[in-house]
Amino acid sequence: MPEMKRQATIRVTVIDDARSPKCEARCGLDLSSPDTFKSTTKVLRRLFGGRVKLEYATLDAIQAGPLAEIDARVKAGELSLPLLLVNGKPRVSGYFDLHLLQESIQVEIEMAAH
């Protein structure tokens, strides 16, 4: 664990929009809601130490700023919500569960190391 603390922070952003249409099947465990922030942060801390920073955002909140391009791509139909970004890059478009969230982070860590 102490080794991890020296490494770069991985920023995980979950973008969702309460007004957007949702898949009715609701497969898996939905972690796209800010309600799950506390428990998900706790699990990520256990798995990756303090290396991962989790944040939730709505489409309105990213219209301006570094994620404005993502907003434009969602509106253009190139990406669907909810959206999981790792270090600002879209990794999962649609619902995700804890396994998928941690796999996305793990790939980022392995790619940086390899």
Place this chain on the structure above:
Amino acid sequence: MNLYLGIDIGSVTIKLALIDEGGWFFDSVYLRTQGSPIQAIQQGLRLLKGRLPENAYVGGVGATGSARYLAAAIIGGDVIKNEITSQVIATVRCVPEAKTIIEIGGQDSKIIILRRDMVADFGMNTVCAAGTGSFLDHQAARLGIAIEDFGDRALRSRNPVRIAGKCTVFAESDMIQKQQMGHRTEDILYGLCQALARNYLSNVGLGKEVRTPVVFQGGVAFNRGMVRALKEALETEDVIVPPHHEAMGAIGAALLALEEMTARKTRTEFKGFEISEAEYKTSPFECQACPNLCEIAQISLDGQVIARCGGRCDMWERKPAANTAGA
């Protein structure tokens, strides 16, 4: 003869691959896990052992797949890596010209965008069944068709039926309706391949810059109907299904083990083929780490806990087995 073993264990299938010291493919095994990953590992090892020359020695082991921590604990892994890393290593080695990897497995799917042998972008799906092999498995079972025959029968389609299947749940009701309307089974089968190709590209592939050549791998690439449907959906003939496409993750894990052991210059952690006859015991406990209260399986050999698995995260899989239960 020095060989390196890669194991890729997912929720539906297990793949074991052996490569030689030069990194070239030697042998592989592809089996369904049938809900018993440990027995599947043991069966895979037994099959491989029976085909090995007498002078064969396993110099390193790499594990990948969703149950990679469990596999590494059981078999004695030297390196544990994510599937994306393993798939990329194998693809760059086997199809160096690849620009896009499409991997569709039993219960997950991935897209990896490669530029100059490096990962430029990737996307994954493990939640929505509509973009994975389980979509076809489920519909094949519903139609009473063996999954092995699915692709060849789908290729006999003359007028594919459009299955309105953005979701596996709704696809089934649409498929039943198409059957009732008297459409040929072959046309329904190819319609299902087209639906999976569409679902994959509109889910995992959404917003990704797909360039050719595209390498299609994973168990679903056995289905020739799917290969045709993907070519149609991508509007290209430049879709390559490499030899041993189903075992690319395992080949990548073996290559990573070769790399690791060459750099490390220590003995492998491999526990030997004898573990295929070992008797493992499993006992459950409840994880108290978060409100999910997952049931975790604790796996013991000769009274000693060697691995833990289960739950909605990998916390217990990653913990050294010497730790006791009750987070």
